[in-house]
Amino acid sequence: MGAGEDARAIDIRNAFALGSALANEDWVVLTGGRNRGVMDAVSKGAKASGGLTVGILPTKNRRTISAAVDVAILTDMGSARNYINVLTSDVIVACGEGGAGTASEIALALKSDKFVVLFNSSNESRALFKKIGGRLIFETDSVAKTIDVIRQLLAKKAKSSTRRTKR
Amino acid sequence: MGAGEDARAIDIRNAFALGSALANEDWVVLTGGRNRGVMDAVSKGAKASGGLTVGILPTKNRRTISAAVDVAILTDMGSARNYINVLTSDVIVACGEGGAGTASEIALALKSDKFVVLFNSSNESRALFKKIGGRLIFETDSVAKTIDVIRQLLAKKAKSSTRRTKR
Amino acid sequence: MGAGEDARAIDIRNAFALGSALANEDWVVLTGGRNRGVMDAVSKGAKASGGLTVGILPTKNRRTISAAVDVAILTDMGSARNYINVLTSDVIVACGEGGAGTASEIALALKSDKFVVLFNSSNESRALFKKIGGRLIFETDSVAKTIDVIRQLLAKKAKSSTRRTKR
Amino acid sequence: MGAGEDARAIDIRNAFALGSALANEDWVVLTGGRNRGVMDAVSKGAKASGGLTVGILPTKNRRTISAAVDVAILTDMGSARNYINVLTSDVIVACGEGGAGTASEIALALKSDKFVVLFNSSNESRALFKKIGGRLIFETDSVAKTIDVIRQLLAKKAKSSTRRTKR
Numbered sequence: 001m002g003a004g005e006d007a008r009a010i011d012i013r014n015a016f017a018l019g020s021a022l023a024n025e026d027w028v029v030l031t032g033g034r035n036r037g038v039m040d041a042v043s044k045g046a047k048a049s050g051g052l053t054v055g056i057l058p059t060k061n062r063r064t065i066s067a068a069v070d071v072a073i074l075t076d077m078g079s080a081r082n083y084i085n086v087l088t089s090d091v092i093v094a095c096g097e098g099g100a101g102t103a104s105e106i107a108l109a110l111k112s113d114k115f116v117v118l119f120n121s122s123n124e125s126r127a128l129f130k131k132i133g134g135r136l137i138f139e140t141d142s143v144a145k146t147i148d149v150i151r152q153l154l155a156k157k158a159k160s161s162t163r164r165t166k167r
Numbered sequence: 168m169g170a171g172e173d174a175r176a177i178d179i180r181n182a183f184a185l186g187s188a189l190a191n192e193d194w195v196v197l198t199g200g201r202n203r204g205v206m207d208a209v210s211k212g213a214k215a216s217g218g219l220t221v222g223i224l225p226t227k228n229r230r231t232i233s234a235a236v237d238v239a240i241l242t243d244m245g246s247a248r249n250y251i252n253v254l255t256s257d258v259i260v261a262c263g264e265g266g267a268g269t270a271s272e273i274a275l276a277l278k279s280d281k282f283v284v285l286f287n288s289s290n291e292s293r294a295l296f297k298k299i300g301g302r303l304i305f306e307t308d309s310v311a312k313t314i315d316v317i318r319q320l321l322a323k324k325a326k327s328s329t330r331r332t333k334r
Numbered sequence: 335m336g337a338g339e340d341a342r343a344i345d346i347r348n349a350f351a352l353g354s355a356l357a358n359e360d361w362v363v364l365t366g367g368r369n370r371g372v373m374d375a376v377s378k379g380a381k382a383s384g385g386l387t388v389g390i391l392p393t394k395n396r397r398t399i400s401a402a403v404d405v406a407i408l409t410d411m412g413s414a415r416n417y418i419n420v421l422t423s424d425v426i427v428a429c430g431e432g433g434a435g436t437a438s439e440i441a442l443a444l445k446s447d448k449f450v451v452l453f454n455s456s457n458e459s460r461a462l463f464k465k466i467g468g469r470l471i472f473e474t475d476s477v478a479k480t481i482d483v484i485r486q487l488l489a490k491k492a493k494s495s496t497r498r499t500k501r
Numbered sequence: 502m503g504a505g506e507d508a509r510a511i512d513i514r515n516a517f518a519l520g521s522a523l524a525n526e527d528w529v530v531l532t533g534g535r536n537r538g539v540m541d542a543v544s545k546g547a548k549a550s551g552g553l554t555v556g557i558l559p560t561k562n563r564r565t566i567s568a569a570v571d572v573a574i575l576t577d578m579g580s581a582r583n584y585i586n587v588l589t590s591d592v593i594v595a596c597g598e599g600g601a602g603t604a605s606e607i608a609l610a611l612k613s614d615k616f617v618v619l620f621n622s623s624n625e626s627r628a629l630f631k632k633i634g635g636r637l638i639f640e641t642d643s644v645a646k647t648i649d650v651i652r653q654l655l656a657k658k659a660k661s662s663t664r665r666t667k668r
Contacts, residue, residue, distance in 0.1 A: 088575045246577075
């Protein structure tokens with residue numbers, strides 16, 4: 001998750017590198033699906049490494065779909081689609097400072113008890129979401145550390161699923 | 168908007184007083200509609216002053232509806248209903264510190280270009296949403312000031328509507 | 335529920351008379367909220383008898399709200415709002431032949447185990463929904479009979495609620 | 502689209518064969534995603550032929566996901582997810598008689614101006630949706646004919662997209 005039209009150049013670069021690294025781990029990359037900003041860049045990075053990309057879009061307008069999205073879900077539900085984005089994800093990564101849309105996704109993820117990685121977030125965002133989210137929030141400042149945190153979180157989830165199955 | 172199960176006693180008291188004051192202005196009070204925390208208290212306050220209350224609920228379970236809600240909208244859409252709450256409101260008031268749900272509503276409101284009043288919010292919440300929302304964010308620390316800000320915002324909206332109509 | 339832009343003159347007239355009769359029973363009238371066709375006419379009829387009207391709209395565009403709607407809920411969720419309409423209603427009345435939107439609401443209502451009254455429906459609509467809905471479907475051909483059926487259904491619901499409460 | 506818990510044996514068999522044939526055409530198969538009835542069978546058929554399957558689920562409960570779904574979208578929006586299903590699809594196929602859920606998807610598809618193929622539908626369903634949907638409705642009684650109709654519809658869509666692009 002991250003800024004669309006207002007993404008900074010550094011966030012776009014990081015998003016592309018992150019997408020590429022996620023695909024190298026064979027993880028499916030899910031974004032907001034539009035052809036703008038962080039969501040577009042992370043999908044492009046994932047495709048550059050041969051990954052599978054899913055995009056969940058706010059409108060039903062096919063022209064807004066990123067060319068790097070393989071599976072485009074058209075919701076026509078505006079920002080309500082942010083809730084679907086976080087429920088569908090195993091781990092949410094907020095890449096860069098983001099704006100109101102990104103903040104809503106972080107908050108909805110915490111409300112749904114999901115892990116959130118703040119990658120190069122703002123001080124203000126880290127302060128609020130750490131306060132609200134506690135153990136669900138992780139902070140990183142590089143692609144390598146972000147991948148590492150996700151790997152640990154997925155391992156933890158897999159372990160708890162196994163335990164649940166055994167009972 | 169505000170905390171549900173985790174609301175503090177001070178937020179509940181303020182919410183009741185705010186609901187009462189809103190109804191005295193003849194404004195319709197819209198909340199998340201459940202029989203918990205700030206949403207329940209503000210609706211009760213509004214009814215105590217003879218106001219009209221609307222609640223937009225996350226489930227389709229009628230037993231969760233606050234007894235103080237006149238018009239209950241059942242969405243069965245979980246936290247996606249937060250988006251409907253903010254779109255339907257003229258002004259959003261976040262009462263108290265709130266948690267992830269409240270933060271998501273503030274963020275969705277800013278994304279939708281809506282005015283948000285932070286009434287007794289946390290320092291962290293004020294810092295982030297002021298940074299993201301700029302001129303859309305207002306901060307208050309009493310019921311009287313909150314009512315005053317809303318009155319000014321509604322007057323501003325009315326004026327801009329009139330202007331639009333005249334063109 | 336009923337046709338919007340494509341409503342027939344007879345459906346509009348029936349919708350107005352029905353809205354008026356519903357308000358005379360002190361029932362809240364809920365519609366799709368737009369200023370078109372059956373939803374507009376039934377709201378106007380209800381206001382003519384001093385009733386309370388609720389409208390749940392597909393967009394966030396305030397200019398599409400019927401002037402006869404007291405409480406307008408803006409969803410920005412397109413036809414997904416049809417699901418909210420039926421969940422929120424105690425009894426659904428499809429007024430006139432309707433089109434694809436009306437058919438979707440009848441089907442969603444049956445899926446949600448709601449009573450549906452087909453008032454002056456088409457033969458094809460009655461045949462399919464009777465087959466699918468069985469005991470949930472009622473057919474009427476006048477405002478008076480429609481009101482009578484609703485009264486019986488609400489009485490039945492009240493009784494079953496009471497029974498549930500007593501246990 | 503088709504029945505879940507109440508699917509008939511014949512519909513399940515047809516759904517499996519259809520899923521297999523769709524995958525042989527290299528088309529992505531999108532369903533309601535649950536591990537029940539037609540949606541489960543068509544996904545299994547598609548996987549048996551090496552296809553890609555997408556499922557859009559009504560809840561956020563991962564245990565309800567069909568084992569044959571590759572990309573599972575969790576909406577937590579109940580039957581409102583039916584709207585996303587039809588918007589995201591190029592062509593909708595209703596397989597078998599279906600119930601209220603299937604009828605709602607056909608109606609929502611027609612409302613959204615989508616092509617719908619009724620494969621082994623009931624007489625009542627064909628009568629109503631032909632009346633409402635006109636040129637958007639196609640009727641088939643075998644997997645081979647269903648594939649043939651879809652191929653023609655996709656060719657028509659591709660042509661009209663090309664034309665649009667040229668302008």
